[in-house]
Amino acid sequence: MKKSTQSPSPSMSRRKFLIGAGGLTFLVTAASVFPGFSVKEEEDASPHAPPSYQVNAWVHLAPDGSITIMNPAAEMGQGSMTALAVLIAEELDADWSKVRIEHSPVEPDIYGLKFRGRGRGRMITVGSFTVSGYFDALRKAGAQARYVLLSNVAEKWQVPLSELRTEPSLVVHPKSGRSISYGEVATFAKAPATLPEIGEEQLKQPAQFRLIGTYMPRFDIPAKTDGSGQFAMDVVLPGMVYAVINRSPVHGAKPELRNETELKAAEGVLEVVKLEHGVGVIADSVEAALAAKKQMQIEWSKGAKAYEYDSESAPQTYRAIAVQEHYAGTSVLVSQGDAQAALAKAQRRFEADYLNDFVYHAQMEPLNAVVSVAADGRSAEVWAGTQASAGARSAVAEVLGLEVSQVHFHPCYLGGGFGRRSMSDYIEEAAHLAKHIRRPLKLLWTREDDVQYGAFRPMSLQRMQAGVDAEGKLTTWSHCIVGTGNRLLGSGARNPYYDIPNQQIEVRNVEHGIRTKHWRAVGHGPNKFAIEAFLDEIATALQEDPVQLRLRLMKNAPRAAAVLKAAAEMAQWGRAAPAGRARGLAFAERSGALVAGICEISLKADTGKIRVHHFWAAVDAGIVVQPENTLAQMEGGIVHGISSVLHERITFSKGQVQQSNFHNYSLLRMADTPESIAVHIMPSSEKPAGIGEASLPVVGGAIANAFAALTGKRLRHLPFTPERVQQVLEG
Amino acid sequence: MKYSFNVNGQNLEVDAPENANLLWTLRERLQLTGTKYGCGAALCGACTVHLDGTPVRACMIPLSMVAGRSVRTIEGLGGEHPLQKAWIEAQVPQCGYCQSGQIMQAVALLEQNPSPSREQILAHMNGNLCRCGTYNRILKAIESVIQQR
Numbered sequence: 001m002k003k004s005t006q007s008p009s010p011s012m013s014r015r016k017f018l019i020g021a022g023g024l025t026f027l028v029t030a031a032s033v034f035p036g037f038s039v040k041e042e043e044d045a046s047p048h049a050p051p052s053y054q055v056n057a058w059v060h061l062a063p064d065g066s067i068t069i070m071n072p073a074a075e076m077g078q079g080s081m082t083a084l085a086v087l088i089a090e091e092l093d094a095d096w097s098k099v100r101i102e103h104s105p106v107e108p109d110i111y112g113l114k115f116r117g118r119g120r121g122r123m124i125t126v127g128s129f130t131v132s133g134y135f136d137a138l139r140k141a142g143a144q145a146r147y148v149l150l151s152n153v154a155e156k157w158q159v160p161l162s163e164l165r166t167e168p169s170l171v172v173h174p175k176s177g178r179s180i181s182y183g184e185v186a187t188f189a190k191a192p193a194t195l196p197e198i199g200e201e202q203l204k205q206p207a208q209f210r211l212i213g214t215y216m217p218r219f220d221i222p223a224k225t226d227g228s229g230q231f232a233m234d235v236v237l238p239g240m241v242y243a244v245i246n247r248s249p250v251h252g253a254k255p256e257l258r259n260e261t262e263l264k265a266a267e268g269v270l271e272v273v274k275l276e277h278g279v280g281v282i283a284d285s286v287e288a289a290l291a292a293k294k295q296m297q298i299e300w301s302k303g304a305k306a307y308e309y310d311s312e313s314a315p316q317t318y319r320a321i322a323v324q325e326h327y328a329g330t331s332v333l334v335s336q337g338d339a340q341a342a343l344a345k346a347q348r349r350f351e352a353d354y355l356n357d358f359v360y361h362a363q364m365e366p367l368n369a370v371v372s373v374a375a376d377g378r379s380a381e382v383w384a385g386t387q388a389s390a391g392a393r394s395a396v397a398e399v400l401g402l403e404v405s406q407v408h409f410h411p412c413y414l415g416g417g418f419g420r421r422s423m424s425d426y427i428e429e430a431a432h433l434a435k436h437i438r439r440p441l442k443l444l445w446t447r448e449d450d451v452q453y454g455a456f457r458p459m460s461l462q463r464m465q466a467g468v469d470a471e472g473k474l475t476t477w478s479h480c481i482v483g484t485g486n487r488l489l490g491s492g493a494r495n496p497y498y499d500i501p502n503q504q505i506e507v508r509n510v511e512h513g514i515r516t517k518h519w520r521a522v523g524h525g526p527n528k529f530a531i532e533a534f535l536d537e538i539a540t541a542l543q544e545d546p547v548q549l550r551l552r553l554m555k556n557a558p559r560a561a562a563v564l565k566a567a568a569e570m571a572q573w574g575r576a577a578p579a580g581r582a583r584g585l586a587f588a589e590r591s592g593a594l595v596a597g598i599c600e601i602s603l604k605a606d607t608g609k610i611r612v613h614h615f616w617a618a619v620d621a622g623i624v625v626q627p628e629n630t631l632a633q634m635e636g637g638i639v640h641g642i643s644s645v646l647h648e649r650i651t652f653s654k655g656q657v658q659q660s661n662f663h664n665y666s667l668l669r670m671a672d673t674p675e676s677i678a679v680h681i682m683p684s685s686e687k688p689a690g691i692g693e694a695s696l697p698v699v700g701g702a703i704a705n706a707f708a709a710l711t712g713k714r715l716r717h718l719p720f721t722p723e724r725v726q727q728v729l730e731g
Numbered sequence: 732m733k734y735s736f737n738v739n740g741q742n743l744e745v746d747a748p749e750n751a752n753l754l755w756t757l758r759e760r761l762q763l764t765g766t767k768y769g770c771g772a773a774l775c776g777a778c779t780v781h782l783d784g785t786p787v788r789a790c791m792i793p794l795s796m797v798a799g800r801s802v803r804t805i806e807g808l809g810g811e812h813p814l815q816k817a818w819i820e821a822q823v824p825q826c827g828y829c830q831s832g833q834i835m836q837a838v839a840l841l842e843q844n845p846s847p848s849r850e851q852i853l854a855h856m857n858g859n860l861c862r863c864g865t866y867n868r869i870l871k872a873i874e875s876v877i878q879q880r
Contacts, residue, residue: 220824225810226808226810230764233764285759291750413827418862447772639865669860671854
């Protein structure tokens with residue numbers, strides 16, 4: 001096999017070039033358990049700095065006063081990296097300008113999230129529960145660190161600890177007028193024999209917060225504006241090789257490589273590795289790896305279950321299942337009263353089916369991972385952007401036949417996660433390939449790989465039935481979800497804030513052998529669309545204002561009602577929309593956050609293109625740690641939601657994904673973004689709820705309802721592509 | 732093969748295979764990893780750099796086309812560019828992966844036209860995707876720089 005050369009000119013060292021070019025502030029330093037490897041490290045993490053004092057697992061204090069706080073969660077754009085550090089800094093009484101944040105080691109027993117304070121810790125960033133889940137534990141960790149500093153000063157000054165106070169990064173003794181900075185404390189502080197337990201009553205009350213709830217610029221943003229923020233894709237190691245994989249076009253098909261000899265002889269190719277689900281090629285450059293992938297001649301086994309699946313005909317199948325009296329794959333989510341009996345007795349009955357297609361995560365950074373197996377095979381290093389760092393570390397250890405402790409894991413920024421990066425498939429693949437070559441290896445997924453071997457939010461059909469009595473009271477509600485992906489289908493189907501006496505909510509699962517996965521807000525997207533559009537249909541039939549109808553249903557849910565009223569006020573609900581436009585609203589709960597959203601749309605009747613001009617949203621998420629980031633998350637979720645509701649669609653033909661890149665999987669672009677998105681955060685001192693997925697679920701219902709207000713017609717199948725809109729207008 | 736060109740004001744020579752392209756050369760050979768791979772087909776804009784002052788998608792540029800020319804990447808802006816400051820001020824990035832491309836695309840616009848209209852901004856930026864949905868903040872950041880002038 002021939003080798004292509006690819007190193008920079010020897011006339012200029014790489015390091016010199018990096019510093020010379022545009023004032024880069026990075027240098028290449030050894031930061032690895034293996035000599036000779038290197039990654040980018042920030043310059044101020046100089047190896048000559050005096051050792052910092054580790055106050056506890058979460059806080060390191062340097063003599064210059066700088067405070068390093070550990071972040072246990074994935075940072076994928078949701079901002080919790082900053083929020084978690086704020087929780088610690090708040091109770092530590094840290095001067096925020098001195099705080100820097102680092103990824104914590106992947107040690108779930110120390111840094112993991114214990115659900116309701118119990119069980120083993122887990123390091124997984126999903127479900128918008130990071131800030132709410134760590135809220136108490138990290139404030140206690142901050143308070144504990146503060147206590148350690150105070151006790152050291154009390155001993156040094158020989159004063160009772162109770163006489164000491166703190167100001168940001170300062171210990172103060174008001175009686176004697178003395179004060180000492182945290183940095184100075186670090187020079188003499190000793191680690192206590194045992195760390196004190198902190199009770200909830202020792203924590204600050206919301207009125208005492210200095211940081212929580214104030215404008216807190218995100219720690220990660222500067223590095224994301226100058227190109228220095230490190231994603232796994234950006235890791236470059238000396239002697240690194242590059243891999244790509246040709247994966248089965250139909251899930252479950254097995255490969256038979258026809259031209260291995262030719263492939264191995266190709267320029268730059270180092271290894272060809274056969275995997276269960278594809279064929280990997282390792283080369284000395286990205287270009288060589290990509291060229292070799294194109295050259296592969298693979299015969300794929302037939303007979304995998306997925307071959308039988310066509311998404312085009314799925315709605316008929318799903319409808320047939322929805323009407324069956326008994327279906328074997330049924331999970332009942334809610335069974336309250338007798339929904340069917342109440343429907344028989346109802347004065348008026350309503351029924352409608354809603355549908356949604358598969359959607360793809362489309363995170364901007366295609367999947368990738370860097371794995372380096374030591375020459376002796378006895379240890380490994382991994383660089384990856386993952387929502388499930390602990391699981392990924394264990395998975396790599398298993399692939400390589402190592403103990404978890406022998407795998408050194410470097411979490412990186414995630415160029416988007418949205419649920420896709422809670423799977424570790426791409427990291428395990430890199431480990432398989434690295435095992436063969438025992439050199440630092442970067443596995444790249446092309447965008448085409450990322451789309452075609454995606455794991456999607458499932459398609460589903462929602463059969464809705466409801467009945468009202470003579471007074472127009474909603475007495476019964478049935479929601480039957482039919483689709484694939486089982487537990488992915490049910491989230492968001494419950495409506496605890498709506499008072500309806502008889503309810504039957506169930507999931508009927510069908511296995512197609514295709515890959516499905518959590519996708520931002522999971523089932524909440526399709527389910528809240530169906531629920532909120534159906535309620536709007538009922539309101540229209542009853543000739544009742546949709547806000548009023550929901551407020552009647554929310555009589556036992558005052559927080560929900562307040563959110564709905566706030567959004568209605570923002571949008572001046574009730575005031576006519578400008579000519580050619582109409583408004584629609586929806587309400588949803590996700591991860592404890594209550595959101596009402598209202599949009600204003602117009603329609604190009606000749607093309608069927610819907611445009612969202614304005615979006616108003618109110619959110620009650622309890623105590624909000626970072627208000628500015630909350631606004632950003634709400635805005636982002638609305639844009640993401642509009643994109644999925646108007647454009648996004650994955651289809652299968654004989655088990656094969658028919659889309660491949662952004663030309664046939666369209667995302668919302670800047671020119672089609674609403675002119676304004678206004679978000680109101682409800683003041684609250686309740687426990688925090690999750691923000692990252694809160695706004696997305698209201699978008700489908702709001703747009704469908706605005707469309708009905710504009711045209712009198714109902715859109716019942718996501719996404720509302722121009723073709724579908726035209727069909728509905730004509731039909 | 733040896734290729735000579737200028738990156739961020741530095742003349743340099745790179746050894747690379749004949750089929751090398753600009754994106755992978757910047758990222759893997761020169762470790763200028765601020766320029767991102769997103770689609771490999773000029774559909775997303777994550778790899779936007781300037782070639783002799785014009786914004787281009789590095790993923791589509793064979794290295795042979797760059798010989799003797801000047802490339803500017805996000806690293807070449809130096810971190811203190813008014814648009815970079817505006818990006819921080821408006822707290823634009825979320826995951827951040829598309830933002831180098833967004834900023835390079837915006838820099839090119841303001842160099843060509845210091846006071847574009849909103850329509851011109853939208854038209855110029857429309858090729859750059861952001862999955863996190865930061866478009867309105869990008870617009871705000873660009874317009875804040877225009878207003879400061």
